[in-house]
Amino acid sequence: MKEYVAQGIVLGRRPRGIADETIDLFTKELGRIEVRAVGSRQPRSKFSSHLDVLNCVHIRLAHKSAYTLTDALTSARVHGGTKKGIRLFTLLECAYALRHLLAFAMPDARVWYYLRDMIQKGGGTIRAFLVLLGYNPLHASCIHCKAKKVAWFDCANHNFVCATCATRISQNTLIYIL
Ligand SMILES: [Zn+2]
Numbered sequence: 001m002k003e004y005v006a007q008g009i010v011l012g013r014r015p016r017g018i019a020d021e022t023i024d025l026f027t028k029e030l031g032r033i034e035v036r037a038v039g040s041r042q043p044r045s046k047f048s049s050h051l052d053v054l055n056c057v058h059i060r061l062a063h064k065s066a067y068t069l070t071d072a073l074t075s076a077r078v079h080g081g082t083k084k085g086i087r088l089f090t091l092l093e094c095a096y097a098l099r100h101l102l103a104f105a106m107p108d109a110r111v112w113y114y115l116r117d118m119i120q121k122g123g124g125t126i127r128a129f130l131v132l133l134g135y136n137p138l139h140a141s142c143i144h145c146k147a148k149k150v151a152w153f154d155c156a157n158h159n160f161v162c163a164t165c166a167t168r169i170s171q172n173t174l175i176y177i178l
Contacts, residue, residue: 004061006030007075009115010053011095015041023051023069025059026098026115031107035059035067050074054091056116076120087122093175094118094129100155100173101133127177135160137177144169151178 011032012024021040026032040047050057050072060071078088094115102108111132118124127137130153140150142162150160156173166174 002063003070004030004063004067006059006061007116008057008059009095009112009119010051010055010057011099012053013037013040013051021051024099025057026102026112027059027107028109028112029107031105032098032102033067033104035061035069037069037072040069047072052077054078054088054095054119056119076116078119079122081122083122087118090124090126091115091118093126094124097126097130097133097153097155097175101135101158126175130175130177151176153177 006027006029008025008027013021016022019039019041021037023035023037037047039045055074056076058073062068062070140160143159144165147162151163152161152166152174
């Protein structure tokens with residue numbers, strides 16, 4: 001059994017059995033990982049409130065065949081202020097993009113610090129975030145009609161789409177980038 005200490009950002013969480021959860025974490029040290037939070041769905045769990053999506057957390061992990069969370073402590077939550085709603089929406093899009101675009105166990109300090117600063121200080125855009133992940137819309141064209149002006153990024157297929165073509169495909173995986 002190996003132990004790790006890491007700084008993470010919670011990208012998502014989903015139930016696992018009756019009392020546990022699987023937490024999708026983007027860590028500075030280990031990249032994106034899934035960890036098991038034992039008992040985190042129980043009312044008196046010491047983890048639960050620290051595992052809100054987009055929380056920055058100091059974590060301790062045990063690893064045998066998979067990661068198990070042994071401790072979690074919030075270091076930052078989404079920065080408050082008048083535009084918190086808009087920022088929250090942008091940050092959720094960033095988390096969604098990461099879950100589709102970043103493979104597991106691939107640390108990327110630039111992406112990690114950019115997202116952490118967005119959470120802690122505000123600022124940042126989904127467009128700049130996609131550029132950091134290697135998807136630059138600047139010279140991209142629509143995958144369907146080759147139009148030069150793209151308005152959306154399709155997280156499922158990893159390509160750009162123009163405003164017209166976007167109306168004809170499922171909106172579920174599209175992120176607006178203008
Ligand atoms: Zn098009």
